[in-house]
Amino acid sequence: MAAIGKARGLAERETEVFLCMAHGRSVGFVQEYFVISRNAVKMHVKRIYKKLDVHSQQEPIDLAESDEANRGRRGTAQQTVSPSLDGG
Numbered sequence: 001m002a003a004i005g006k007a008r009g010l011a012e013r014e015t016e017v018f019l020c021m022a023h024g025r026s027v028g029f030v031q032e033y034f035v036i037s038r039n040a041v042k043m044h045v046k047r048i049y050k051k052l053d054v055h056s057q058q059e060p061i062d063l064a065e066s067d068e069a070n071r072g073r074r075g076t077a078q079q080t081v082s083p084s085l086d087g088g
Contacts, residue, residue, distance in 0.1 A: 001064045008051045017044040021057070022064030 001022055005015030013034075020030045030041045054060055 001067055004052070004063060004067050010048060010051055014044050014048050014051070017041065018048050018052070018060060019064075021045070021048065021060045024061060 001019055002015055004010075005018050010018060016034065017030055020033065025033075027038060027041045027045070030036075030044075031038050034041075048060070049055065052060060052063060054063065
């Protein structure tokens with residue numbers, strides 16, 4: 001999921017907030033967890049939405065789940081191919 005943030009130009013804190021959003025965390029949770037104001041959280045969320053081109057709370061979650069599924073498939077394919085490459 002952090003790769004999404006890096007690829008889309010999210011700042012470090014924006015990536016941290018995105019990870020919370022991707023796990024369905026609320027603005028209140030993010031505010032308390034990072035000890036930042038509610039307005040700071042809202043500004044991060046606004047920037048994240050713009051950079052990721054999402055428009056609802058569900059879309060970052062879907063984006064993260066899609067990324068995890070894709071990485072899982074690539075990892076499985078690599079595991080399947082690797083033994084034949086090393087002669088095993």
